[in-house]
Amino acid sequence: MDLDTSIKEISRVGPSFLRKLGKMGIKTVENLLRHFPYRYEDFSDIIPIAKVKLNETCCVLGKILEIKSSRTWKRRMILTQAIVQDNSSAIKVVWFNQPYLIKTLKQGDVVCLAGKVSFGDKGIFLSNPAYEKISTFRNIEISSLTHTGRLVPVYPETEGLSSRWLRYILKPLLLEFKNKIPEILPEKIIKAENFLPIKQAIWQVHFPDSVAQAEKARARFSFEELFLIELSVLKERLRLNKEKAPAIPLNVELTKEFVSFLPFKLTDAQKKCTWQILKDLEKPRPMSRLLEGDVGSGKTVVGVIAALNVVKAGFQTAFMAPTEILAKQHFQEVIKLLKPFKVKIAFLTGKEDKIVAQKLENEILEISRQKLLDKARKGEIDILIGTHALIQDKVKFKNLALCIIDEQHRFGVEQRAKLSTSRAGEEKLIPHLLSMTATPIPRTLALTVYGDLDLSILDEMPKGRKKIITKVIPPEDRNKAYDFIKEQVKLGNQVFVICPRIEAGNNQAEKDKKGEKDILGWAEAKAVKEEYEKLRKEIFPELKVGMLHGRMKTKEKEKIMKDFKNKKIDILVSTSVVEVGIDIQGATVMMIEGAERFGLAQLYQFRGRVGRANVQSYCFLFTDSPARKTRQRLEAIVKTENGFELAQKDLEIRGPGSLSGVKQWGIPDLAMENLKNLPLVEKTRQAAQELLAEDPDLKKYSPLKERLKKFKKRIHLE
Ligand code: ADP
Numbered sequence: 001m002d003l004d005t006s007i008k009e010i011s012r013v014g015p016s017f018l019r020k021l022g023k024m025g026i027k028t029v030e031n032l033l034r035h036f037p038y039r040y041e042d043f044s045d046i047i048p049i050a051k052v053k054l055n056e057t058c059c060v061l062g063k064i065l066e067i068k069s070s071r072t073w074k075r076r077m078i079l080t081q082a083i084v085q086d087n088s089s090a091i092k093v094v095w096f097n098q099p100y101l102i103k104t105l106k107q108g109d110v111v112c113l114a115g116k117v118s119f120g121d122k123g124i125f126l127s128n129p130a131y132e133k134i135s136t137f138r139n140i141e142i143s144s145l146t147h148t149g150r151l152v153p154v155y156p157e158t159e160g161l162s163s164r165w166l167r168y169i170l171k172p173l174l175l176e177f178k179n180k181i182p183e184i185l186p187e188k189i190i191k192a193e194n195f196l197p198i199k200q201a202i203w204q205v206h207f208p209d210s211v212a213q214a215e216k217a218r219a220r221f222s223f224e225e226l227f228l229i230e231l232s233v234l235k236e237r238l239r240l241n242k243e244k245a246p247a248i249p250l251n252v253e254l255t256k257e258f259v260s261f262l263p264f265k266l267t268d269a270q271k272k273c274t275w276q277i278l279k280d281l282e283k284p285r286p287m288s289r290l291l292e293g294d295v296g297s298g299k300t301v302v303g304v305i306a307a308l309n310v311v312k313a314g315f316q317t318a319f320m321a322p323t324e325i326l327a328k329q330h331f332q333e334v335i336k337l338l339k340p341f342k343v344k345i346a347f348l349t350g351k352e353d354k355i356v357a358q359k360l361e362n363e364i365l366e367i368s369r370q371k372l373l374d375k376a377r378k379g380e381i382d383i384l385i386g387t388h389a390l391i392q393d394k395v396k397f398k399n400l401a402l403c404i405i406d407e408q409h410r411f412g413v414e415q416r417a418k419l420s421t422s423r424a425g426e427e428k429l430i431p432h433l434l435s436m437t438a439t440p441i442p443r444t445l446a447l448t449v450y451g452d453l454d455l456s457i458l459d460e461m462p463k464g465r466k467k468i469i470t471k472v473i474p475p476e477d478r479n480k481a482y483d484f485i486k487e488q489v490k491l492g493n494q495v496f497v498i499c500p501r502i503e504a505g506n507n508q509a510e511k512d513k514k515g516e517k518d519i520l521g522w523a524e525a526k527a528v529k530e531e532y533e534k535l536r537k538e539i540f541p542e543l544k545v546g547m548l549h550g551r552m553k554t555k556e557k558e559k560i561m562k563d564f565k566n567k568k569i570d571i572l573v574s575t576s577v578v579e580v581g582i583d584i585q586g587a588t589v590m591m592i593e594g595a596e597r598f599g600l601a602q603l604y605q606f607r608g609r610v611g612r613a614n615v616q617s618y619c620f621l622f623t624d625s626p627a628r629k630t631r632q633r634l635e636a637i638v639k640t641e642n643g644f645e646l647a648q649k650d651l652e653i654r655g656p657g658s659l660s661g662v663k664q665w666g667i668p669d670l671a672m673e674n675l676k677n678l679p680l681v682e683k684t685r686q687a688a689q690e691l692l693a694e695d696p697d698l699k700k701y702s703p704l705k706e707r708l709k710k711f712k713k714r715i716h717l718e
């Protein structure tokens with residue numbers, strides 16, 4: 001067996017465990033060895049039985065005087081009871097529902113037990129302790145202990161995969177492999193940081209001799225994992241820099257002309273970002289740029305200027321949005337903005353047979369999918385706007401030079417390569433990438449998982465926008481808020497009501513699917529359908545209330561959005577599907593039910609749905625949760641205007657897992673935990689930069705190179 005051996009080969013790992021491990025991304029021996037505990041149970045103090053104290057957790061060592069098992073009168077429950085004695089005293093031990101124990105532990109066995117001392121009908125007893133058999137009473141080496149009598153590792157578990165089992169599997173593996181794991185960190189880093197060498201670290205992280213040793217080992221692996229992320233993204237950057245892209249000359253006249261047609265003046269931030277992008281496009285290397293700006297900061301027009309330059313240089317642009325509604329909105333917006341420029345713009349989605357395309361003369365024309373695909377391939381479409389359908393195999397471009405991706409953050413290199421145009425006998429050209437997002441990305445993430453992208457930040461809102469008044473509304477003021485809404489509607493304004501879920505009820509499968517653990521809170525979460533009925537019938541019977549959620553058909557959704565846009569609906573009750581990008585000029589109130597269920601960055605996005613038309617707008621947050629953390633978070637959004645600050649707070653309060661998309665990255669737990677640790681992130685980034693400057697191909701660091709290859713396979717930063 002070596003490190004790459006499949007865990008299938010480990011005799012103690014059966015098919016069901018194999019599946020469970022697989023679910024956690026553990027496929028090889030090495031994966032398993034690098035599955036680190038997230039905490040340790042301190043059972044290191046073995047005390048005489050005479051000294052145990054009620055309600056305290058303790059660890060004792062003794063001989064089993066007797067052991068028996070029985071069923072309780074409540075039936076079903078199997079009790080295993082034992083008396084364990086040492087030199088000082090004896091104690092009763094009770095295990096619940098562990099029927100196999102009676103086969104494992106026998107009278108006369110010496111056992112080490114760790115658990116809580118409880119009080120029952122017949123006096124004190126050790127309740128459900130962790131146990132292990134010991135061969136001797138005397139001179140026990142802690143390295144021989146696994147589940148008790150030491151710092152005991154506790155692992156992130158999935159159902160049916162206990163820490164005990166992992167310890168049982170891991171310990172012999174560690175003994176076998178600890179000297180075979182190659183040191184991947186460069187010598188000078190280990191020296192400079194005073195890290196434990198891999199041999200010791202891998203043992204100490206699982207079975208530490210002391211808390212200090214555990215921390216030392218963890219520090220090393222924290223560094224290592226972030227270092228690998230940095231190396232991946234920085235290497236990716238180097239690699240892309242060697243690729244060729246179409247160089248798009250900056251067309252000053254054209255750009256000036258476009259700006260002069262705009263009904264508004266560009267903000268300084270828009271000018272700055274546009275300039276950065278156009279300068280990038282001039283280079284014959286693929287741009288990878290993230291345009292970040294709050295909702296309403298005007299990202300679209302920046303993207304359109306880039307697209308216009310590309311088109312007039314004779315190339316094509318693909319513009320992709322995450323939802324159909326949004327794609328269609330962009331389609332209409334782009335048509336409007338480019339009206340004077342005779343650009344051929346088309347729209348493509350995955351679902352419909354009919355595709356809408358636009359002709360030169362500005363009338364919109366429906367053509368078949370096949371025809372549209374033909375046109376794209378022949379270069380008869382300049383800007384193709386759509387959903388994910390754009391990256392299907394069937395879509396081919398004649399000379400694509402720019403991909404604009406809205407609200408996706410990232411676009412895999414693979415996807416990009418797929419879109420690149422390769423014609424026989426010609427050099428392969430990779431299109432430039434402009435990714436646009438309103439999701440504020442905390443600095444630590446910008447430096448790690450987004451570290452391969454250049455950032456352009458729209459840190460300024462167009463003039464005249466009013467600050468949105470944000471309030472956390474206590475339950476007793478709910479009716480006041482409803483009255484306020486009625487007045488707003490009377491003034492001709494519109495209202496969003498956001499609910500955390502679609503349907504009431506308690507469907508287990510659905511909960512599992514959503515990965516929702518907080519079952520209690522989940523059951524209480526407001527549901528769109530219920531709320532819609534309530535508002536429509538009881539609260540606002542005289543107003544037009546509409547409903548929108550992700551399970552509706554695309555056509556229905558579009559109709560609702562269109563009605564809302566055209567003011568045929570006053571109040572729209574919706575799930576988070578309205579989260580990204582939708583532009584409803586008439587909306588002035590954003591009411592969020594169960595606000596505690598959303599991340600700060602998400603709340604921030606919701607809030608951005610209103611306040612677009614220079615009219616005073618409001619955001620009302622409702623919560624029934626009395627938890628302090630919840631209030632803290634909600635107060636943060638009330639106070640904070642800056643999205644980056646909010647995102648960093650989100651990261652600190654809720655952890656990286658709360659950020660959308662992060663779970664799919666497959667980043668190891670320790671690195672995940674450290675994604676909020678700015679000093680460490682900066683340090684690892686610098687170390688990675690220095691190493692790559694010295695040896696871009698890591699020729700001198702082959703173990704690191706090998707490890708990086710595997711690491712990249714496991715993470716997908718899409
Ligand atoms: P987002 O950054 O959220 O994508 P949009 O690009 O949708 O923002 O722009 C929001 C609205 O602001 C649009 O109606 C757009 O026409 C308008 N807009 C963009 N830039 C400016 C500006 N500099 N001044 C005034 N309005 C602007």
Ligand code: MG
Pocket residue numbers: 299300406581
């Ligand atoms: Mg937008």
